[in-house]
Amino acid sequence: MSQFRAKTLDIGGYVNKWIIRDHTKRKVVAEYETERQSLRYIIRNTSLPQRMRAQAQLQLSQMHCYTRPTQVKNRCIMGGKGRGVLSDFRMGRFQFRMNALAGNIPGVKKASW
């Protein structure tokens, strides 16, 4: 969302709207992590009053979706693709293949066994 997005571009490399969005989400998640964790703690702590826990539940559900760690997705650093990304290389499968064949990834060779 625009209220979280940096005013100027603050990432390098391949950039498209998905990459920017994911980058923003990562920053927001990192920023609100303690708050989320403390609310989660209150909710799960059975020794606290029920009212407090219910309020914490409400607060947690009302937090912005960008603060949720599940919103973060690994994307291809070469083309911004969101599916078929090899986490070992942070690249989409086709980009991985092209780079591996070009010899840009150390140690990766065509296998035959």
Added chain:
Amino acid sequence: MRLPRSVQAIYLRPLRRTPTYGIPSCDLQLRSYSVRNLEFFADFAMRAAYYLNLAAKGPIPLPQITERWTVPRGNFIHKKSQENFERKTLRRLIQIQDGHPTVVQCWLGYLERKAYHGIGMKANVWDFEGLDVVGRMEEEGDRLDREMEVHWSNFGVRANAATEESLEKLLGEKAFSRQIRPMEEFIRDPVEVNRS
């Protein structure tokens, strides 16, 4: 013309010292994707150990780590035509036996300084310890704790972090106080109705 001994030794297998007791003092693991670089650097490490008067065992070849990936050849569909890629990590282990800790550190530092491209290194170092280890460890731990206090006191502190006060504000100050029930003024005690 005969070459000097030290130069001639380069053409021969690395010399090695014999350990007195054979108690390991350092395990150095070298990792690389290329055999040539790895063999070369392992050889270099052995020679360095010899000239530092350290008894080195190895290089022992450890099992290689093979990682494989299978990806479709094309960028779109055509799942039936795929290609395999692999990365083999080769490993060598060099063990130093009966080494003096400072000399071992010197050897490791030298290897780090002369680090070769495409080679990863990791070392496990063992040291002798006198009696009353626990007492000294505790002392050391307390000292480190006191030293780290300055750094830890700043850890995770943020102006907008969720502190106790901010959480109280977040949950409302009246979290514990009794809230007014709905229709409070209309609630009355039950009256007994006499039915005859």
